[in-house]
Amino acid sequence: MKKFNKNRRCIECPLCNSKNNKTISIFNTEFISKFLIAGNEKKYLKNIWGDCIKKELCENCGLMFANPFVPGDKEYYSKAYSDEKLYPAKRWEFKETLKFLSDKKNESLLEIGSGNGAFLKKAKDLLKVNNIFSLEYSNNSIKILRDMGINAYQQDFLNFTPPQKIHNICMFQVLEHMGDIDLVIKKLHKTLEKNGFGIDSPPNT
Numbered sequence: 001m002k003k004f005n006k007n008r009r010c011i012e013c014p015l016c017n018s019k020n021n022k023t024i025s026i027f028n029t030e031f032i033s034k035f036l037i038a039g040n041e042k043k044y045l046k047n048i049w050g051d052c053i054k055k056e057l058c059e060n061c062g063l064m065f066a067n068p069f070v071p072g073d074k075e076y077y078s079k080a081y082s083d084e085k086l087y088p089a090k091r092w093e094f095k096e097t098l099k100f101l102s103d104k105k106n107e108s109l110l111e112i113g114s115g116n117g118a119f120l121k122k123a124k125d126l127l128k129v130n131n132i133f134s135l136e137y138s139n140n141s142i143k144i145l146r147d148m149g150i151n152a153y154q155q156d157f158l159n160f161t162p163p164q165k166i167h168n169i170c171m172f173q174v175l176e177h178m179g180d181i182d183l184v185i186k187k188l189h190k191t192l193e194k195n196g197f198g199i200d201s202p203p204n205t
């Protein structure tokens, strides 16, 4: 089965592979660019999405997804988050996760999509975990994370080979930004220690 054509236009639902999808709305790429990309980089999204992007609904499993289904890369996040204040500093799930991790001593922690390190700074200060790793795309943020003393890699999770197996992998509102979700789940399984935890908090859309 083939989920996408060569332009990442979905042929099938990215989750259940059904072809039973209907278009809910169509957005003009140039219009959306105003909200996502600053300054004179606005044409960038047109290059990767084409003239329009559709919101589609899978009538089989209920997933709503953007079509084309293009996950952001280093270039996208460096442009979209050129202003570091755009990353949220507070999230309720940070608190819940810190509570969950509070009795885990000498364990390793990886956050995928750390932004400016709002969560990892707290984890570093409050937890007794060892070996904190970060994956982050944005040029600005990778510098901030490294200045904090965090082992931060500007890499895609699917191509990342961590120096060790990881006990706890967190991603806060990140999974819904990724393509090939089934490969991400397989990679999580491969990267985690036996009995390790993957913690994710996708928004309820």
Ligand SMILES: [Zn+2]
Residues within 6 Å of the ligand: 013, 014, 015, 016, 017, 018, 058, 059, 060, 061, 062, 063
């Ligand atoms: Zn589906």
